[in-house]
Amino acid sequence: MLEILVWAIVGFLAQLIDGSLGMAYGVSSTTALVSLGVYPALASASVHTAEIFTTLASGASHFKLGNVRKDVILHLTVPGVIGGSMGAFVAVSLSSDILQLVVGGILLFMGLLIFLRFALKRMVRFREERPSSRMLVPLGYVAAFLDALGGGGWGPIATTTLVTNKVEPSKAVGSVNFAEFFVTVSETTTFMILIGPERFNWTVILGLIVGGLICAPMAALLCKRLPHRVLGTLVGTTVILLSIRMILSFFGPH
Numbered sequence: 001m002l003e004i005l006v007w008a009i010v011g012f013l014a015q016l017i018d019g020s021l022g023m024a025y026g027v028s029s030t031t032a033l034v035s036l037g038v039y040p041a042l043a044s045a046s047v048h049t050a051e052i053f054t055t056l057a058s059g060a061s062h063f064k065l066g067n068v069r070k071d072v073i074l075h076l077t078v079p080g081v082i083g084g085s086m087g088a089f090v091a092v093s094l095s096s097d098i099l100q101l102v103v104g105g106i107l108l109f110m111g112l113l114i115f116l117r118f119a120l121k122r123m124v125r126f127r128e129e130r131p132s133s134r135m136l137v138p139l140g141y142v143a144a145f146l147d148a149l150g151g152g153g154w155g156p157i158a159t160t161t162l163v164t165n166k167v168e169p170s171k172a173v174g175s176v177n178f179a180e181f182f183v184t185v186s187e188t189t190t191f192m193i194l195i196g197p198e199r200f201n202w203t204v205i206l207g208l209i210v211g212g213l214i215c216a217p218m219a220a221l222l223c224k225r226l227p228h229r230v231l232g233t234l235v236g237t238t239v240i241l242l243s244i245r246m247i248l249s250f251f252g253p254h
Contacts, residue, residue, distance in 0.1 A: 004203055007203070007208050007211065008207040008210045011054070011208035012211035012215045015211065017238070018177070019216055025054065025212070026047050026155070029047045030047050044187075045200060046200050046205050046208075050209045050212065052188055053212065055177065055180045057212070058177045058212075058220060061221075062173070062177050062220045064220075067171055067224060068171070072130055072131065077140065079138070080143065083144035083145035084187040084190070085186045087146065088149075088191050089194065091149045092195060101246070104246030104250065111243055112240060113236075115237060140183075143157035143158040144186075148190070148191075154176070154180055156242055156243075158179075159173055170223050177220075
């Protein structure tokens with residue numbers, strides 16, 4: 001019970017960040033598992049299993065609060081399902097160190113761009129029209145592929161890209177969280193086929209699920225209530241911190 005409680009707290013805090021800012025559940029939870037010696041692919045598989053339940057609750061909460069843009073969901077979800085499955089397949093046999101460095105550099109640039117746009121400018125004009133399919137389709141595929149490969153990345157990449165394309169921050173967060181459920185199901189299914197459910201740490205997964213489910217409605221409401229400038233600045237700051245962590249981890253001990 002103590003172990004479940006500890007991981008429930010981890011899941012609660014991770015979902016609080018993810019549900020309100022649209023990123024970091026996978027990164028936070030996977031980092032905690034890997035730091036305890038869990039094999040990266042197995043850590044990613046365990047986290048994504050828990051995310052099936054937390055993303056369902058989070059996506060439903062965002063949808064109910066009007067944070068979801070229906071015109072972008074399909075264009076993110078379909079390529080995301082394909083990319084997530086392929087990323088999970090690659091994750092079980094490939095080191096992602098170099099890829100992590102590249103993704104970290106890209107996210108650092110995008111995080112700085114968002115931070116400067118929201119923190120220093122007086123006003124940000126958001127687009128009412130849907131971003132182009134030529135941007136959304138590859139975004140869904142790449143974000144999901146890297147998410148499965150590294151245990152996190154769907155939120156940082158997808159949310160950041162939507163915000164930099166002038167999608168209202170709360171709508172970007174809500175849409176990404178809603179689509180994440182379908183992406184997570186495809187990733188987890190692939191992991192279970194390749195790794196086998198018997199290797200999963202179900203105590204950890206249960207704790208993450210409990211904490212995430214408790215927090216999901218609160219995080220979605222927080223996202224709805226935060227002013228655009230505050231939310232955009234927080235998104236930018238979070239991306240910068242996550243990208244720096246990814247870059248530093250590449251140069252750390254392996």
